[in-house]
Amino acid sequence: MKKIITxxxxxxxxxASFTSCNNSSKSSNSGALSSNxxxxxxxxxxxxxxxxxFISGGYSGNLTVYGLPSGRMFKExxxxxxxxxxxxxxxxxxxxxxxxxxxxxxxxxxHHPDISQTNGELDGRWIFINGNNTPRIARVGLRSFxxxxxxxxxxxxxxxxxxxxTENTEYVxxxxxxSVPVPQRDMPIKDYKGNFxxxxxxxxxxxxxxxxxxxxxxxxxxxNYDLSHPGRGKSHGWFxxxxxxxxxxxxxxxxxxxxxxxxxxxxxxxxxxxxYVNNGGGKMMPANYAHNLMDESTxxxxxxxxxxxxxxxxxxxxxxVYFLPTPKSPHGCDVDPSGEYIVGNGKLSANxxxxxxxxxxxxxxxxxxxxxxxxxxxLNFEDVLAGSVEQPGLGPLHTEFDGQGNAYTxxxxxxxxxKWKLGTWEVIDRKPTYYSVGHLTIPGGNSAxxxxxxxxxxxxxxxxxxxxxxxEMEHSAQLYDISGEKMELLLDFPxxxxxxxxxxxxxxxxxxxxxxxxxxxxxxxxxxxTNDEETxxxxxxxxxxxxxxxxxxxxxxxxxxxxxVGDKVFFHITNLEQDFDVPHGFAVIGxxxxxxxxxxxxxxxxxxxxxxxxxxxxxxxxxxSALHQEMQGYIRVSAENSDTPLKWSMGEDIE
Amino acid sequence: MKTTLKxxxxxxxxxxxxxxxxxxKKKESFSYKxxxxxxxxxxxxxxxVKPSEKIDLSNKGVGPIKSVELAAVIDQEMVTLxxxxxxxxxxACHRTDKKFIGPAPAGILKRRSPEWIMNMILAPEKMVKEDxxxxxxxxEFNGSPMANQNLSEKDARAVLEYFxxxx
Numbered sequence: 001m002k003k004i005i006t007x008x009x010x011x012x013x014x015x016a017s018f019t020s021c022n023n024s025s026k027s028s029n030s031g032a033l034s035s036n037x038x039x040x041x042x043x044x045x046x047x048x049x050x051x052x053x054f055i056s057g058g059y060s061g062n063l064t065v066y067g068l069p070s071g072r073m074f075k076e077x078x079x080x081x082x083x084x085x086x087x088x089x090x091x092x093x094x095x096x097x098x099x100x101x102x103x104x105x106x107x108x109x110x111h112h113p114d115i116s117q118t119n120g121e122l123d124g125r126w127i128f129i130n131g132n133n134t135p136r137i138a139r140v141g142l143r144s145f146x147x148x149x150x151x152x153x154x155x156x157x158x159x160x161x162x163x164x165x166t167e168n169t170e171y172v173x174x175x176x177x178x179s180v181p182v183p184q185r186d187m188p189i190k191d192y193k194g195n196f197x198x199x200x201x202x203x204x205x206x207x208x209x210x211x212x213x214x215x216x217x218x219x220x221x222x223x224n225y226d227l228s229h230p231g232r233g234k235s236h237g238w239f240x241x242x243x244x245x246x247x248x249x250x251x252x253x254x255x256x257x258x259x260x261x262x263x264x265x266x267x268x269x270x271x272x273x274x275x276y277v278n279n280g281g282g283k284m285m286p287a288n289y290a291h292n293l294m295d296e297s298t299x300x301x302x303x304x305x306x307x308x309x310x311x312x313x314x315x316x317x318x319x320x321v322y323f324l325p326t327p328k329s330p331h332g333c334d335v336d337p338s339g340e341y342i343v344g345n346g347k348l349s350a351n352x353x354x355x356x357x358x359x360x361x362x363x364x365x366x367x368x369x370x371x372x373x374x375x376x377x378x379l380n381f382e383d384v385l386a387g388s389v390e391q392p393g394l395g396p397l398h399t400e401f402d403g404q405g406n407a408y409t410x411x412x413x414x415x416x417x418x419k420w421k422l423g424t425w426e427v428i429d430r431k432p433t434y435y436s437v438g439h440l441t442i443p444g445g446n447s448a449x450x451x452x453x454x455x456x457x458x459x460x461x462x463x464x465x466x467x468x469x470x471x472e473m474e475h476s477a478q479l480y481d482i483s484g485e486k487m488e489l490l491l492d493f494p495x496x497x498x499x500x501x502x503x504x505x506x507x508x509x510x511x512x513x514x515x516x517x518x519x520x521x522x523x524x525x526x527x528x529x530t531n532d533e534e535t536x537x538x539x540x541x542x543x544x545x546x547x548x549x550x551x552x553x554x555x556x557x558x559x560x561x562x563x564x565v566g567d568k569v570f571f572h573i574t575n576l577e578q579d580f581d582v583p584h585g586f587a588v589i590g591x592x593x594x595x596x597x598x599x600x601x602x603x604x605x606x607x608x609x610x611x612x613x614x615x616x617x618x619x620x621x622x623x624x625s626a627l628h629q630e631m632q633g634y635i636r637v638s639a640e641n642s643d644t645p646l647k648w649s650m651g652e653d654i655e
Numbered sequence: 656m657k658t659t660l661k662x663x664x665x666x667x668x669x670x671x672x673x674x675x676x677x678x679x680k681k682k683e684s685f686s687y688k689x690x691x692x693x694x695x696x697x698x699x700x701x702x703x704v705k706p707s708e709k710i711d712l713s714n715k716g717v718g719p720i721k722s723v724e725l726a727a728v729i730d731q732e733m734v735t736l737x738x739x740x741x742x743x744x745x746x747a748c749h750r751t752d753k754k755f756i757g758p759a760p761a762g763i764l765k766r767r768s769p770e771w772i773m774n775m776i777l778a779p780e781k782m783v784k785e786d787x788x789x790x791x792x793x794x795e796f797n798g799s800p801m802a803n804q805n806l807s808e809k810d811a812r813a814v815l816e817y818f819x820x821x822x
């Protein structure tokens with residue numbers, strides 16, 4: 001009895017201490033925001049983030065997939081760069097993805113991802129991203145999370161005002177940053193002015209498969225077309241591009257392209273041009289550009305070289321193109337969710353300029369033109385101006401929207417994000433970034449329906465934010481809670497490459513569609529082996545084709561003889577697994593390319609050119625089962641002039 | 656040079672000595688194992704029956720299949736489908752008449768209930784965790800897991816019908 005009493009007292013005492021603990025932690029919570037913020041980004045083990053963020057890889061050429069609010073990276077999707085991690089750009093099936101009119105290009109600079117939309121809202125079917133250096137647009141499937149298509153853009157150079165899509169994904173748009181001679185030709189650089197052209201490319205997107213095809217290119221004056229965004233809602237059918245270097249300088253642009261007080265936002269009525277083109281307008285000009293398409297059933301990409309492209313001279317389509325004067329080399333060109341406001345982020349201007357779509361239409365109707373440039377009407381600045389945000393910071397770059405009537409602009413020089421109100425143009429809040437912010441992203445922030453809970457800023461300078469790792473380091477992103485009046489910094493997380501823009505989306509829109517594995521029954525790869533009977537080795541001159549299968553935990557065949565120095569061995573390997581997350585890898589000693597990582601149901605081919613006589617091992621690189629270390633095989637390489645017969649086996653000694 | 660040589664010799668000798676030590680240890684483990692096998696002989700036959708040879712027709716296993724009706728006459732249409740599915744999805748690890756990576760299905764219906772067979776095809780991960788016999792089989796086959804090939808229930812039933820034709 002006594003014992004019970006004592007233990008009860010002890011229990012009460014313990015409980016009391018717990019409660020008091022809770023009380024004290026609560027009161028300290030309200031004081032110390034940081035602990036509260038930790039909870040806001042904490043995703044318990046096994047739980048899912050609420051949003052996907054697709055962050056461009058910049059000079060990595062790829063696209064990275066993150067979770068929000070945790071800031072955890074889930075995947076790097078190879079797009080424009082060879083990726084030895086899974087063999088993308090090395091395997092025979094994926095090599096054609098990197099084909100261009102310049103031959104195979106192993107790298108690019110990827111900038112602005114944009115998720116497909118229906119009725120102005122994110123539909124989560126595909127994400128598009130531009131290759132800046134060798135102009136290309138890629139389409140990544142958000143079912144497979146793999147690059148499914150890449151199209152090269154002719155007559156373009158520095159594909160920067162890309163890859164933004166119209167509100168029903170009718171077009172993905174690619175504008176050139178550098179104007180060039182069109183067609184390309186040998187001419188003096190000093191003759192740039194008046195002779196170079198800037199191509200704005202409208203690529204149609206097949207509504208069912210997403211397949212891309214260049215519908216037309218508008219050959220604009222030789223300015224630099226920096227960024228762009230689609231009109232939406234009331235301005236659907238229009239597209240807006242910022243320009244700089246309207247001076248048309250070809251040297252020391254740092255000085256020479258900053259002479260004009262105002263550059264332009266080019267407003268393009270693409271519906272009008274589409275109609276013109278549908279009625280046979282424009283002209284086909286000779287061109288040479290690659291169209292690379294991955295076929296999910298053959299698991300193989302093919303390249304088609306296209307030989308012509310339709311070009312449109314803007315002055316041939318009256319009423320289709322106008323210039324909106326915008327102060328001081330505008331960079332970002334952002335359109336609010338209603339489609340009324342077009343924000344020009346004049347990077348050398350003290351103020352943010354916001355144009356009104358309604359006022360623009362009105363000025364056009366009344367033909368109130370201030371002049372023209374190469375036959376394209378220039379509207380009066382005052383006639384189209386909706387308002388300006390006075391001196392919000394230094395060096396405005398990009399603006400996103402929360403769907404609650406607020407805009408968020410990054411300021412590179414003053415290193416901050418400024419929240420301001422559309423319509424009243426008043427500054428509501430400002431928060432520092434660490435450091436020198438470039439782009440920012442709100443999930444759906446470039447659509448008619450933003451999901452304004454989070455915003456993240458992508459910073460150009462990381463400096464002292466993380467443990468030092470030598471002179472070269474990853475950049476940092478910073479996540480803010482924007483659900484309240486004031487922004488709240490929640491989290492720093494490192495990003496890969498140099499992220500420019502990013503696109504984010506609530507997870508539930510896409511996560512249920514994510515593919516788990518490829519169905520073997522749908523595999524139409526010409527070199528597949530989908531059961532043991534189909535495994536074999538065939539010689540065709542110096543080419544040796546190995547039809548191989550892999551399953552936990554063996555290769556079939558795993559003993560191969562009769563290969564000779566000087567042969568070209570094609571390992572065509574099919575992963576026979578039909579379950580989620582059972583990829584197998586394949587590596588063979590001395591391969592001059594990479595490994596293969598093969599998803600269940602997929603076939604991939606690695607080419608191996610044996611140079612030395614011997615018996616050489618190959619093995620699985622992706623830990624697959626308790627017997628993964630046993631997943632290996634041997635290939636015997638004989639001298640070039642030997643007559644070792646071609647043989648293969650699995651599970652018995654080779655005879 | 657000479658000193659290096661000397662050093663090498665010393666190193667070499669130490670290596671040999673340490674190697675010798677290890678070998679002795681190995682011997683110990685051998686004798687330990689031998690003991691166990693002699694012990695086993697005393698318990699005799701029961702321990703000797705391999706899990707793959709055990710007969711247990713009442714165990715339905717765990718998984719989606721609760722009961723299967725086998726018609727007296729084998730359905731040839733199903734057999735044809737089952738043979739095709741087996742060839743495509745199973746032959747990487749199974750031979751019909753001999754032990755391969757996994758056990759042979761020949762005569763399986765004399766040892767296992769139809770439900771157990773289908774559950775092993777349709778829910779191998781669950782079976783290996785929860786069914787005692789499946790657990791033992793995993794050990795007999797070196798821990799090599801039965802892959803879930805995501806067969807439809809119809810395909811799995813057809814494979815079962817095909818197994819009925821394998822004596």
